[in-house]
Amino acid sequence: MKLKGKVFKYGDNVDTDVIIPARYLNTSDPAELAKHCMEDIDKDFASKVEPGDIIIGGRNFGSGSSREHAPLAIKASGVSCVIAKSFARIFYRNAINIGLPILISPEAAENIEAGARIEVDLDTGTITELESGRTFQADPFPEYMQELIKAGGLIEKVKREVGQWQE
Amino acid sequence: MGMTMVEKIIAAHTEHETVKPGQIVNARVDMILGNDVTTPVAIKEFEKIGVDMVFDKDRIAIVPDHFTPNKDIKSAEQVKMIREFARKHKITYYFEVGRMGIEHCLLPEQGLALPGEIIIGADSHTCTYGALGALGTGVGSTDLAAAMATGHLWFRVPETIKFVYNGKLNKWVSGKDLILYTIGDIGVDGALYKAMEFTGEAIESLSMDARMTMSNMAIEAGGKCGLIACDEKTEAYLKNRAVREYTPYYSDPDAEYARVIEYDVSKIEPQVAFPHLPENTRPVSEAGGVKIDQAVIGSCTNGRMEDLRIAAEILDGRKIHPDVRCIIFPGTQEIYMEALKEGLIEIFIAAGAAVSTPTCGPCLGGHMGILASGERAISTTNRNFVGRMGHPESEVYLASPAVAAASAVKGYITHPEEVV
């Protein structure tokens, strides 16, 4: 699967409190959450983001709280994929569980600038900067996670397993 | 080759004899936790799975603590949804306002987090239970849903970093200072994907309350869990609480660690983490007397009896500075009652502090003490991210209850010695 979009770029330690501030957590409606996504570090994000766009972060992206509202808000805002130097572990789990593609690529995070248009090939992990043609390679997912992603997320996987027991 | 504590705990919950770091396993979980923010999302996912019942009604705890007592209509609707779910599934450990507490103070107190267990919570500070020798770890709402349905969850076996705290603690230096110092040393991603194991004579000397403060903040270094081996103190704490039998696990002497880090705690003074990351720590003597508008004492990090006693020791017979609002929130109803009986609540109110019912409240900028733009708080909570306690242009400084109470009296960040 290939994803294409323009890049929103942020620094290290983008935490879940800035991805979706706690003051909006009295709802779990993804569309509502998306309106406030990234608000505390980038007021324009919600109005500027277009379907398919890609977020690039630095180290420890998604640190802090376990709120799944964070990847949900990112996904609901139309972002197709997040690339970072590293991800905080709960955010990593959550993104995979809900089917938000995330890629670890320190080189891409270092070299690609905000506003660039890029293409991400999820099957190979290749990230291409469209204008320059430069490519970067992301780490492949462990096998178990590839299965999870293929199944369409954790709930789909569990649903199948539960279905098998019930038979 | 020996195994670390976390490897043994994980292996004991799978069909494997041994497990290795990096391996992904499907493990049985002993206890599952959700709160009023994360459970509603989980319920929606749970309903998609198509099972009629939760896997075990006695192994799920649901605690409305973040926006409770309900702060507005939306929060009330969220809590209504989880209350109805708890009733429908006859969840044994649903804790209602008036009988509740902040989840990570409450579960250990109720004997629901035990040595050797795997406890997952859709809340990042589930790592608190590491203080009891349990693999407590934070997960998301979808994980919570899957685990409620099946009693199992996928885990990646983490490598372990061993921390050895040698020497004796100085007066006014607490578990909070040790963990802030540690995060300052290794950074907010210093233990990313890894288990932290806290050992050494200084850890043995800590009370259970102080140990829970340390394990609570393992996540602030990116850790999966923050483990402390079960000892006589743990056994004594659990004696009349534990709701289940339990088996503690200990690291083998020849276990393999990713790193071993040693500290001499006699060189550590009270710490303050400056905005906007828990790793921005300085000794309080170098905090430069930052003026504060609010002091917050409580939360799942420092809302236990020992914390309240230290705050009371400092506030007894003194007054909160006229320019400071001091908000104190005990961790659970039981702690609140004990503080009341000991006369601590009276000391707080006489000093001019506001005392709140147990709630997460100001810790996550929910309610009960939100900061305006440009305001500064010293807080015994665990996060000082941008906007954490209110306006994106407000600031949070993290410290121990002793430093927070002393600063509340002075009006600026200060060492407790300057007050007592």
Ligand code: SF4
């Ligand atoms: S007190 Fe703060 S850190 Fe602890 S569970 Fe509540 S919101 Fe989270």
